[in-house]
Amino acid sequence: MSQIMFTEKKTKTTLSKALALGMVATSVSLAGQTTTADAAKNENTDTTSLYKTQTISSKTGTVTASSLNIRKGPSTSYSIVGALKNGQSVTITDTDSATGWYKIKTSAGVVGYASNKYIKVDGQVSENTGSNNTTTATAKKTATVTASSLNVRSGPSTAYSIVTTLSKGHNVTIHETASTGWHKVTTATGKTGYVSPTYVKVTGSTNSGTTNNNTNTNTNIQSGVYVVQSYSTITKVGKVNATSLNVRSGPSTSYSAKSSVKKGNVVGILKQYSNGWYEVKLANGTTGCVSGSYLTITAGSSSSITSGSTSGTTSGNTNTNTGTSTNAKVQAVVNMVKRQVGKPYVYGASGPNSFDCSGLMYYCYKNAAGITINRSSAAQASNGRYVSKSNLQPGDLVFFNSGTNRIRHVGMYVGNGQFIHAPSPGKSVKYENLYSSYYVKGYVTARRIIG
Numbered sequence: 137m138s139q140i141m142f143t144e145k146k147t148k149t150t151l152s153k154a155l156a157l158g159m160v161a162t163s164v165s166l167a168g169q170t171t172t173a174d175a176a177k178n179e180n181t182d183t184t185s186l187y188k189t190q191t192i193s194s195k196t197g198t199v200t201a202s203s204l205n206i207r208k209g210p211s212t213s214y215s216i217v218g219a220l221k222n223g224q225s226v227t228i229t230d231t232d233s234a235t236g237w238y239k240i241k242t243s244a245g246v247v248g249y250a251s252n253k254y255i256k257v258d259g260q261v262s263e264n265t266g267s268n269n270t271t272t273a274t275a276k277k278t279a280t281v282t283a284s285s286l287n288v289r290s291g292p293s294t295a296y297s298i299v300t301t302l303s304k305g306h307n308v309t310i311h312e313t314a315s316t317g318w319h320k321v322t323t324a325t326g327k328t329g330y331v332s333p334t335y336v337k338v339t340g341s342t343n344s345g346t347t348n349n350n351t352n353t354n355t356n357i358q359s360g361v362y363v364v365q366s367y368s369t370i371t372k373v374g375k376v377n378a379t380s381l382n383v384r385s386g387p388s389t390s391y392s393a394k395s396s397v398k399k400g401n402v403v404g405i406l407k408q409y410s411n412g413w414y415e416v417k418l419a420n421g422t423t424g425c426v427s428g429s430y431l432t433i434t435a436g437s438s439s440s441i442t443s444g445s446t447s448g449t450t451s452g453n454t455n456t457n458t459g460t461s462t463n464a465k466v467q468a469v470v471n472m473v474k475r476q477v478g479k480p481y482v483y484g485a486s487g488p489n490s491f492d493c494s495g496l497m498y499y500c501y502k503n504a505a506g507i508t509i510n511r512s513s514a515a516q517a518s519n520g521r522y523v524s525k526s527n528l529q530p531g532d533l534v535f536f537n538s539g540t541n542r543i544r545h546v547g548m549y550v551g552n553g554q555f556i557h558a559p560s561p562g563k564s565v566k567y568e569n570l571y572s573s574y575y576v577k578g579y580v581t582a583r584r585i586i587g
Contacts, residue, residue: 195228197238201254210237210249213572218246226250228257279319279336281306282390286336289330292318293567295475299329308336317410329532334411337390363407364552370404373436374416374428381431383424389412394424401442412530412551417441428551429463432527465505466531466586472504473497473548473556476565481558484509491558491565493546497533500548501585509585513546520585529583534570538577543580 199220206218210232213437220226220242230239236252281302285333289296292314300323302308308321318330382393387409397403397418403426407415414426419441476499479490486495487503494513501507517535528534530551538544547557547568558565568575 146463158174197226197228197240197255198258199224199226199254200256204250204254206242206246206248206250208248210235211235211569211572211576213569213576214249217248218242218244220250225258226255228255256382277310277338279308279310279321279338281308281331281335283335284337286331288321288323288327288331289318290329291332292320294477296330296478300325300327302331306480310338323392323454334388341351364410365408367406367444370406370417370438370441371435372405372433373402373440374405374414374426374431374433375402376400376430377432378430381421382418383418387411387425390425391425395422397426402440403431404435404438404441410552429530434527462587465507466529467587468504469500470530470548470550472500474550476500476558477556477567479558479565481561481565482562483561493558496556496558496565497546497548505586507585514543516546517543517581517583520583523582523584525579525582528570529584529587531584531586533583533585535580535582536575537580538578545578551581 199222201220204215204220205212206220208214208217224242226237226238226240226242228240229239229250232239232249237249238252238255239248240250240255241247242515277512281304282303286302286304286306287294288299288302290299302323306324308319308323310319310321311328313333314318314320314330317333319333319336320328320330321336322328335482355577375396377400379399381397383395383397384391384393388411395418401419403416403418405414406417406423408428409415409425413425414431415423415425417423417438474494476487476491476496481492482490483492485491487499491499494516495511495544497516498509498511501509510516513535516533520533523529525531528549530549532549534547534549534555535543536545536547545554545557549555549570550567553569553571554567555570556565556567570579572574
């Protein structure tokens with residue numbers, strides 16, 4: 137079965153499309169069960185955040201698919217560097233903790249990534265949890281709730297039901313971290329569930345075990361927030377669009393502010409974190425972390441950095457912005473679309489209990505920001521103003537052609553390479569990777585409705 141571009145209307149998937157995407161239907165045996173699967177398609181876990189590779193001891197594995205692509209990186213968005221046949225043995229050197237893909241080396245010396253779904257580790261029973269939310273075990277740690285009210289959910293995203301609610305200052309024990317970045321925790325009353333890492337601050341470890349190594353140089357970075365990309369030289373810069381942007385000691389508002397940068401000034405990008413924050417360099421050499429929500433990212437160099445930093449610690453409040461009302465509206469829309477995750481697709485529906493793709497966008501902008509946009513995806517592509525793919529910000533609408541010569545589908549970009557959309561009949565509102573090969577191929581344009 138080939139992957140289907142989600143549209144407002146039902147579309148018929150043809151074999152030629154499947155072949156064009158390089159997908160091969162195979163019969164795969166895992167954990168004693170035989171299923172018919174598209175090896176190339178199912179290499180792509182559904183709603184992962186950006187990638188982080190975790191080093192493991194070298195192991196050998198055996199391919200269980202009739203044909204399995206080896207790719208340059210841990211998803212189908214990367215180019216193919218080789219292929220494996222059923223029964224072929226490989227050496228597993230690393231595991232990508234976000235997607236679960238294995239970094240492998242073949243007997244011919246080819247190095248790349250392949251889906252863990254189709255490689256059985258020799259000497260181990262294959263694990264299949266039936267969920268795309270792979271979980272990485274960690275040393276148990278304690279954390280404190282930083283939000284005024286934080287929902288504990290039955291799974292690692294807002295699509296899951298609420299188990300209980302915690303108030304600010306409540307302490308929890310972290311057991312493991314899911315691929316979405318959410319922590320599996322136990323509350324003081326013994327309830328177990330998942331919480332967003334954005335709203336808890338890790339305060340310590342409950343045992344003396346060694347935590348897994350990573351490339352982050354800041355040891356105070358919260359568990360679940362990791363470095364997406366580091367730049368050895370400055371090739372990207374960010375122009376500040378807030379009146380005064382706090383530069384903090386770590387990648388969230390729970391860290392102290394060490395300085396600030398005024399609107400219009402440019403900072404150099406040193407690192408990008410999975411939660412949308414950046415480590416930046418100021419004109420005076422100071423480095424720190426800022427929210428990407430208040431930067432316009434472009435290509436640049438060290439010579440592009442301008443002065444304007446204010447030394448000294450500023451208040452612990454969030455960044456001020458002359459466009460506060462604008463930013464608040466955008467955030468309200470993004471929060472609204474996130475709350476719809478898990479609701480079913482129904483053709484022609486525009487909420488509140490079900491949606492089609494354009495109906496979801498219409499509902500969120502109207503109810504969260506009081507803005508009425510056009511109803512169909514093609515018509516919505518004339519709303520707002522054009523924005524390039526490289527300058528996408530949360531709240532922007534992204535449009536796709538569904539394999540045709542016109543716009544047939546729309547979603548909302550929410551940051552970190554992800555967008556939320558209402559797929560097709562039989563599916564529910566969900567996150568998707570904008571940079572997976574399928575959506576790269578179908579991408580048409582983007583529009584900014586606010587700002």
